Amino acid sequence: MGMTVTEKIIANKANLSQVKPGQIVQAPVDFAFFHDNNAPIAIRQFSRLPNASVWDSSKVMFVLDHHSPSTTLRAAQHHQNIRDFAKKHNIKVSEVGRGVSHPVVAEEGYARPGRIILGTDSHTVGLGTFGALATGIGSTEMAAVLATGSIWLQVPETVKIWLDGKLGPNITPKDVALFLLKNFGPSFLNYAAVEIAGPLVDSLNVEERMAITIMCLEMGVKNAIMPVDEKILKYINGTQKTEKIFEADEDAVYASVVNFDVSSLEPIVATPGLPTNGVEVSQVVGIEINQATLGSCSGAFLHDLEAAAEILKGRKVHPGVRFVVVPNSSRAVEKAARSGIISTLVEAGAIFSSPACGTCGGYEVGVLAPDETCISTTTRNMDGRMGPGGLIYLASARTVAASAVMGKITDPRKLGGGI
Amino acid sequence: MGDFILKGKVWKFGDNISTDHILPSRYMTHVEPHELAANCMKGTDPDFFSKIQPGDIIVAGENIGYGSSREQAPQAIKCAQIGAVVAKSFARIFYRNCYNVGLPAINAPDFVLDVNQGDLIEINYTQGGITNLTTGKKYEFIKPPDFLVEYIELGGLIPYLEKQLKK
Numbered sequence: 001m002g003m004t005v006t007e008k009i010i011a012n013k014a015n016l017s018q019v020k021p022g023q024i025v026q027a028p029v030d031f032a033f034f035h036d037n038n039a040p041i042a043i044r045q046f047s048r049l050p051n052a053s054v055w056d057s058s059k060v061m062f063v064l065d066h067h068s069p070s071t072t073l074r075a076a077q078h079h080q081n082i083r084d085f086a087k088k089h090n091i092k093v094s095e096v097g098r099g100v101s102h103p104v105v106a107e108e109g110y111a112r113p114g115r116i117i118l119g120t121d122s123h124t125v126g127l128g129t130f131g132a133l134a135t136g137i138g139s140t141e142m143a144a145v146l147a148t149g150s151i152w153l154q155v156p157e158t159v160k161i162w163l164d165g166k167l168g169p170n171i172t173p174k175d176v177a178l179f180l181l182k183n184f185g186p187s188f189l190n191y192a193a194v195e196i197a198g199p200l201v202d203s204l205n206v207e208e209r210m211a212i213t214i215m216c217l218e219m220g221v222k223n224a225i226m227p228v229d230e231k232i233l234k235y236i237n238g239t240q241k242t243e244k245i246f247e248a249d250e251d252a253v254y255a256s257v258v259n260f261d262v263s264s265l266e267p268i269v270a271t272p273g274l275p276t277n278g279v280e281v282s283q284v285v286g287i288e289i290n291q292a293t294l295g296s297c298s299g300a301f302l303h304d305l306e307a308a309a310e311i312l313k314g315r316k317v318h319p320g321v322r323f324v325v326v327p328n329s330s331r332a333v334e335k336a337a338r339s340g341i342i343s344t345l346v347e348a349g350a351i352f353s354s355p356a357c358g359t360c361g362g363y364e365v366g367v368l369a370p371d372e373t374c375i376s377t378t379t380r381n382m383d384g385r386m387g388p389g390g391l392i393y394l395a396s397a398r399t400v401a402a403s404a405v406m407g408k409i410t411d412p413r414k415l416g417g418g419i
Numbered sequence: 420m421g422d423f424i425l426k427g428k429v430w431k432f433g434d435n436i437s438t439d440h441i442l443p444s445r446y447m448t449h450v451e452p453h454e455l456a457a458n459c460m461k462g463t464d465p466d467f468f469s470k471i472q473p474g475d476i477i478v479a480g481e482n483i484g485y486g487s488s489r490e491q492a493p494q495a496i497k498c499a500q501i502g503a504v505v506a507k508s509f510a511r512i513f514y515r516n517c518y519n520v521g522l523p524a525i526n527a528p529d530f531v532l533d534v535n536q537g538d539l540i541e542i543n544y545t546q547g548g549i550t551n552l553t554t555g556k557k558y559e560f561i562k563p564p565d566f567l568v569e570y571i572e573l574g575g576l577i578p579y580l581e582k583q584l585k586k
């Protein structure tokens with residue numbers, strides 16, 4: 001019987017010729033990362049294991065991104081403990097200011113085809129962009145992985161999403177992500193693998209693809225996976241000897257296959273409460289905002305900074321709005337500085353914070369007062385995510401930038417500019 | 420070993436109770452058990468901890484634990500001495516995290532449909548049965564694989580692994 005890409009990765013790693021959805025297998029892990037929010041518990045749990053040693057320190061990384069640079073005394077102490085532990089066990093640390101785990105792991109070349117990648121972060125699913133099986137686990141489980149290099153996995157069913165068509169002017173991959181979330185809801189794809197492919201995916205660059213796969217977590221997926229093409233191979237400098245690029249068999253069995261044509265997609269905005277609350281922007285235009293935010297692993301790539309700069313060039317942020325920009329990696333900042341994007345944004349009135357999670361979880365950056373409203377490119381808008389009582393609308397960088405200029409939710413196509 | 424029995428009062432919640440509801444991210448640098456316990460369910464019911472008794476049971480609708488990988492969420496529930504979480508369905512990482520910290524997570528949609536806030540219930544985890552002592556009705560649930568049941572018996576993944584490593 002044919003297998004899907006996810007099934008093939010699991011079968012290959014578990015040394016089995018065939019796996020089926022529902023089956024539980026034990027599989028070796030190729031790369032594991034911890035972030036500063038979850039590492040303290042993992043370290044504590046690891047130290048409870050008698051005589052535990054790290055299974056392979058070259059396959060592990062700590063990323064200091066959630067409270068970065070340290071935002072409280074307690075966070076500073078956690079960072080110090082992480083650095084001490086990492087030094088003792090010869091593990092690499094992605095330091096404060098380097099960026100959010102998912103883009104950093106991608107930039108450092110650890111996300112590669114056929115790998116099993118685990119992170120102590122739910123949005124780890126975004127690294128499936130590289131043809132890997134990438135998923136999030138909790139701290140205690142990560143302590144066990146650190147000691148054993150292995151994990152139990154239940155083989156998921158796979159749902160195939162085929163994206164056809166071309167995006168219209170001022171419509172972005174983030175709109176595609178919010179559109180998919182709106183269609184599937186918060187739990188429809190619970191435990192499932194999604195394979196996302198099609199002409200739209202082919203047309204996007206690697207980071208634009210990640211903007212979509214990262215958001216897939218909000219539909220409950222176990223992992224999201226995209227095909228490996230020339231763009232991926234160029235990004236990771238070709239494959240290494242041990243790596244395999246898997247394609248689904250012709251007769252692979254999918255739980256369902258869903259096709260979308262994105263050509264007539266409108267800008268999508270998720271209303272407060274759930275990232276899956278998407279509506280077309282026309283339904284929310286005019287809602288006044290106090291803050292506009294460009295941030296998060298999924299919403300503050302170089303392409304997001306570029307998109308915002310195109311809208312903001314020669315314009316000013318509305319005086320009643322705080323426009324907070326938290327890029328997701330230091331490389332994005334370097335590139336944006338070189339091309340003048342940062343000057344454009346600063347001249348327009350943007351407030352920059354260092355590459356980190358920042359506003360995404362209200363980590364002491366851009367926290368909202370009760371009843372304040374924010375429009376944001378971040379991943380989540382559950383109640384209290386940026387502070388109790390604050391309301392969060394999720395949207396693309398173009399919609400956020402246009403709204404920052406107008407002081408209210410605005411269709412980016414109204415301001416023109418951009419493609 | 421005798422049957423593993425849990426008995427307590429039901430605290431009922433709706434669908435899509437996220438990890439931000441269970442333990443808002445602003446409390447995540449808290450790692451001490453009493454701090455986690457005191458902030459349990461803070462994002463949806465700020466007084467929750469002051470109202471509950473040890474052994475009480477959280478009952479939720481679809482997709483409880485939606486959101487982040489934060490293990491502090493089930494850990495906070497466990498530290499607050501809640502006996503189990505029963506739901507129509509669970510978000511993936513939250514479900515794994517519950518077992519990893521030794522908190523029974525039980526899929527029982529039929530039971531959830533019937534139960535009311537404040538009902539007294541008894542769960543026989545070993546047999547896979549729930550009795551609503553307030554209404555007298557009985558329900559069955561499908562137990563997870565044996566190794567996860569062992570996590571619960573031993574108190575979570577770490578004691579389980581300690582046992583494995585000793586073998």
Ligand code: SF4
Nearest residue numbers: 296297357360361379
């Ligand atoms: S940016 Fe937000 S969603 Fe991404 S890892 Fe950080 S907190 Fe999580």
